[in-house]
Amino acid sequence: MEDSVVIRMRGVSKSFGNNKANDNVDMEVRKGEILAILGENGAGKSTLMKILFGFYTRDEGTVEIEGNVMPLVYSPRVAMEMGLAMVHQHFKLVETLPVAENIVLGAEGKVARFVYDKRKTREKLKSLYDYSGIHLNSDTLIRDLPLGDRQKVEILKALFRGCRTLILDEPTAVLTPQETENMFSLLRNLREQGMTILIITHKLSEVLQLSDRVLVMRAGRVAGLFETSHTSEAELARTMVGYELGSSKTIRQSCSSLSPTLQLENLSTEDSAGCNLKGLSLSLYPGRIVGIAGVDGNGQRELVEVLAGILPLSSGTVLLNGSLFDMGRRKLAESGLRIIPEDRHRQGLVLPLTVQDNIMAGYRNRIDMRKGPFFDIEAIHSFTDGLIEDFDIRPRSRELKAQQMSGGNQQKIVLARELSESDLSIIVASQPTRGLDVGAIEFTHSQLLKHKNEGRTILLISSDLDEIEALSDEIAVIYDGKITVQRNADDFDRTTLGLYMGGGREDVV
Amino acid sequence: MILSSILRKDRMITFSKTVFSVFLALLFGSLFLIFLEASPLEVYGVMFERAATSFDLVLRRAMVLMMSGLAVAIPMKAGMFNMGGEGQIVAGALTAAVVGGLDLPIPAGFHTVFALASAAIIGMLLSGFSGVLSIKRNVNEVISTIMMNSIIAYIATYLVMNPFRGSEFSPQTAKIKDGASIPSFFGLDFSWALVFAIFLCISTYVFLERTPKGLELKAAGLNPVFSRYQGIKVGSMGLLGMLLGGAAAALGGAFEVLGGSHSYTDEYFLQYGFDGIAIAFMAGNNPLGIIVSSIFMAAVRVGSLAVSRRTGVSTYFVSILQGLIIVLLVVPYFSDSILAVIKKIFCRKKEVDHV
Ligand SMILES: Nc1ncnc2c1ncn2[C@@H]1O[C@H](COP(=O)(O)OP(=O)(O)OP(=O)(O)O)[C@@H](O)[C@H]1O
Numbered sequence A: 001m002e003d004s005v006v007i008r009m010r011g012v013s014k015s016f017g018n019n020k021a022n023d024n025v026d027m028e029v030r031k032g033e034i035l036a037i038l039g040e041n042g043a044g045k046s047t048l049m050k051i052l053f054g055f056y057t058r059d060e061g062t063v064e065i066e067g068n069v070m071p072l073v074y075s076p077r078v079a080m081e082m083g084l085a086m087v088h089q090h091f092k093l094v095e096t097l098p099v100a101e102n103i104v105l106g107a108e109g110k111v112a113r114f115v116y117d118k119r120k121t122r123e124k125l126k127s128l129y130d131y132s133g134i135h136l137n138s139d140t141l142i143r144d145l146p147l148g149d150r151q152k153v154e155i156l157k158a159l160f161r162g163c164r165t166l167i168l169d170e171p172t173a174v175l176t177p178q179e180t181e182n183m184f185s186l187l188r189n190l191r192e193q194g195m196t197i198l199i200i201t202h203k204l205s206e207v208l209q210l211s212d213r214v215l216v217m218r219a220g221r222v223a224g225l226f227e228t229s230h231t232s233e234a235e236l237a238r239t240m241v242g243y244e245l246g247s248s249k250t251i252r253q254s255c256s257s258l259s260p261t262l263q264l265e266n267l268s269t270e271d272s273a274g275c276n277l278k279g280l281s282l283s284l285y286p287g288r289i290v291g292i293a294g295v296d297g298n299g300q301r302e303l304v305e306v307l308a309g310i311l312p313l314s315s316g317t318v319l320l321n322g323s324l325f326d327m328g329r330r331k332l333a334e335s336g337l338r339i340i341p342e343d344r345h346r347q348g349l350v351l352p353l354t355v356q357d358n359i360m361a362g363y364r365n366r367i368d369m370r371k372g373p374f375f376d377i378e379a380i381h382s383f384t385d386g387l388i389e390d391f392d393i394r395p396r397s398r399e400l401k402a403q404q405m406s407g408g409n410q411q412k413i414v415l416a417r418e419l420s421e422s423d424l425s426i427i428v429a430s431q432p433t434r435g436l437d438v439g440a441i442e443f444t445h446s447q448l449l450k451h452k453n454e455g456r457t458i459l460l461i462s463s464d465l466d467e468i469e470a471l472s473d474e475i476a477v478i479y480d481g482k483i484t485v486q487r488n489a490d491d492f493d494r495t496t497l498g499l500y501m502g503g504g505r506e507d508v509v
Numbered sequence B: 001m002i003l004s005s006i007l008r009k010d011r012m013i014t015f016s017k018t019v020f021s022v023f024l025a026l027l028f029g030s031l032f033l034i035f036l037e038a039s040p041l042e043v044y045g046v047m048f049e050r051a052a053t054s055f056d057l058v059l060r061r062a063m064v065l066m067m068s069g070l071a072v073a074i075p076m077k078a079g080m081f082n083m084g085g086e087g088q089i090v091a092g093a094l095t096a097a098v099v100g101g102l103d104l105p106i107p108a109g110f111h112t113v114f115a116l117a118s119a120a121i122i123g124m125l126l127s128g129f130s131g132v133l134s135i136k137r138n139v140n141e142v143i144s145t146i147m148m149n150s151i152i153a154y155i156a157t158y159l160v161m162n163p164f165r166g167s168e169f170s171p172q173t174a175k176i177k178d179g180a181s182i183p184s185f186f187g188l189d190f191s192w193a194l195v196f197a198i199f200l201c202i203s204t205y206v207f208l209e210r211t212p213k214g215l216e217l218k219a220a221g222l223n224p225v226f227s228r229y230q231g232i233k234v235g236s237m238g239l240l241g242m243l244l245g246g247a248a249a250a251l252g253g254a255f256e257v258l259g260g261s262h263s264y265t266d267e268y269f270l271q272y273g274f275d276g277i278a279i280a281f282m283a284g285n286n287p288l289g290i291i292v293s294s295i296f297m298a299a300v301r302v303g304s305l306a307v308s309r310r311t312g313v314s315t316y317f318v319s320i321l322q323g324l325i326i327v328l329l330v331v332p333y334f335s336d337s338i339l340a341v342i343k344k345i346f347c348r349k350k351e352v353d354h355v
C-alpha cells in the first residue's frame, strides 16, 4: 500500500507568535480517497492545508507530495505544478472580472499562447461546464454573483488547471442543500476518475455521506483518524470538542395572537445589481423567530440591505410597532435593530483592524465607552475582553487583527458585536452560523433562542434548512424578490418547502 | 500606554521593512552614482555630513514636510488620495503672508493665530472642494487635486507679482508684522512651529487610535461596505479626511512663512507637497512614523544641496532616490524576496508572522 500514499506530512508544526496553530501534525492521504478534515474553529485545519499548498512555511516537519520531498519553502505555484489545487475558505476572485476570466486567470497559457482570445476561452469553458455539471454564465461579473456561485467558480478554477489532488476548505458553507448534493456527486465522480480530495467541513452529516476517512484536529494536533464506515456523528463530535453536544430546538409558538413589531409591506427596490425586491411583504413578531428559506440570490441580500438602510426603497411601507417608519430619513438601527450580515469579510468586518476595533465599531457612540471625546481605554478593554470570553473567541486576544483569526472565530467577532447591545430589540441574522463548528453553532442557536425568550424579534435568513426548521416559529419563503408564503413552521414539510423555494405555489401543488 | 502600542510587533516589522527599503534604495542609488562616475561613498558622505552640520535647517524643512505628510496620510486613512498638498501649501503660505502683513489692532499672539486660522480655512476650502466633487459628483479626487495644484500655482504667481507684491526686486510679499511671527526656537534656525507640528502628528495619532470619530474614519477608508452596515457615513468621513488634510498642508506653508521666511516668495515651496506623498508612504500613513520619515527626507533634501555644489551630482539625484524608495515600498515583493534570500544565507530562523 506504500506507493498509494500521495501526500505525507510528518511532525508538521507552525506557530503564529505564541499561538501554535499546528503542533506536530502527521497526515497521510491515499490516492483516490476523499479525506475529510474536521475540527473546531481555530483547530488549525486551514493552516495545515495552506502549509501543504505552499502558502505558509512550516516551522518544522516534512512534507512529501507524490513521493517528492518538499523543501522548507515552496510556493503555491510549485504545489500546483505537483498537481495540487486549493479552494480557499474565503474566496480569492477578482470581483470586477467576469466568470470566464476568473477561471482562466493565472493559467491563460491553456487557452492561448500569445494573444488572449475571449471567444475561444468561452468555447473551451463550455466543455468544462458540461464535464463538471456546473453551469454558469461566463460573462457575469463576480461582484454580481451570489456567494454560492462564487464557490462554483473557485471549483471550476481548480478543475481547469487539471489537478490530481483537490483541497477544499469549507466548500459547502455557502451552498444550498441541492447545490451541495450536486457538488458531492461531482466529487464522487472525480474520485472515480482517480482524483484525491481533501475536504474541510463542519457538517458531520456531510462527512459521513462523502468521505472515506476522517482526520479530526483539536487545538493544532491530530485528535483522531477514523474510517468513515466505522464511526458515527456522536463519536466525531466527541473527539472534536471533547464533550457531548446537545442540540437546540425552539419550542414553537404561534404568532397569530401577537401584533407585529416590524411589518414590511410591498417593498420594492430598483437599485440593486442582483435580485431587486418586487413587492415583498413580511411580518415579524416579538418573542418569535421568523425563518426565511430560499435559494440564494432571490432577494435575501437586498432585504437585509433595505433593513440596514443602505438600499433605498422605490415603493412600499415599513411599520415599526404599528406606526409608519420613514426609511428615507431614519435608520432602524436607532430603534435597536442589529444585523448579522452574510458575508463577514465584506459586510461584517474590517479585516486589517484589530478584534477590539471591530467590536468597538458597533459601540463607538456609547457614553460608557467614552471619556470626553476619547475612548475610555480601560472600559473598552474590559468590555471587549468580556465579549471575547462570552463568545469564546480564540485566541483570546483583542490586539490580533481580524484577518489573523480563523474563519469561525471571525464569525464570532461579528456575533459578539451584534448580539450584545443593551437596547437590542430586533435581530436580523443572515447565515449566522456559516463557517462555525458544531459547538459554536450550538452556542449561537442557544443565543438566538435566549434572545427570543427574552422577547426580541428575530428574522433568520439561512440556506441551511435544518437550521431554519430547528429555530423558526414561522417560515417564510422568498422567491424572486417576493415572499411567496409565510405561515407556521409546523405547516411545512421538506417537500412543500422545496416546491415553494423553486417558485412553485400552493394552488399548483 | 501609547508607547506600548507603538512598539507592537507588527508595527516594528513595518518599521524595519521601511528602513530596509531605504537602505536598499541607497544601495541602488549608488549604482546610479557609479554610472555617473561619482563615488557613492563621497556623495552619501557629503550628503549626511551636511545634513548633520545644518541639522537646524533640516528640522525647519522637516516641519513643513511633516504637515505635508499628514496632508496625504489623513485623507488616505479615510480612503481618499489628496495629491493637492503642493497647491494647498502654497495657498496656506500666501494667505499667512498676506494676513500676517495686515495692520491689525490686536495683540501679538492673536495675530499669529488669526493668520494660521485663515491659512487653515483656505486649505480646507481647497481640499474640501475636491472632496465634495468626488463624493457628490464622482469626480476622481486624484485628478482634481492635481489640477488644482497648477491653478493655485498660477494664481499665486499672479498675486505676488501684482496685488500683493512687497518688493521691487523679486516676486515676493512684504514682510509680515512682528506681531504675527512665530518665535524662533531658542535662537536656532527653526521656530516653535516645529514643536507644534510634532504635536499635531501626535494628536492625529491619538485621534485615529483613541477616538470614535477616528475609528469611523479608518473603517470608512478600509471597508466602505462594512461602514454602511454600521451606520458610518462614508462620504462624510472621506470629506472630513480631505478637510483635515487640506488644513494640515496649508498650516505647513503658514508655519514656514510665519516662523521662517517671514514673507512669501514665488515658487518657494516647490516639491514640498509631492515630498509629502513619499513621506506618508514611507511611514505607512502612521502619523508618528511621519515625524521620522519627514526628518529623513528633509536631511536628504538639505544634504543634496551640498552634494551638487561639492561633487557636481545634480540635486535631481534626490528625486531618483525618492523614487527608488517608493518603488521598493510599493512593490514589497522585491524587498521581501531579497530579505528571504538574506535570511536563507544567514540563518534558518523561524518566521514570525504572515500578515
Ligand atoms: N495569518 C495568521 N496570523 C496569525 N495567526 C493566524 C493566522 N492564520 C491563522 N492564525 C491562527 O492560527 C490558528 C488556526 O487557524 P486556522 O485558520 O488554521 O483554523 P481553522 O481550523 O481553519 O478554523 P475555522 O474552522 O474557524 O476556519 C488560529 O488560532 C488563528 O488565529
Ligand SMILES: [Mg+2]
Pocket: A045, A046, A047, A089, A169, A406, A407, A408
Ligand atoms: Mg479555516
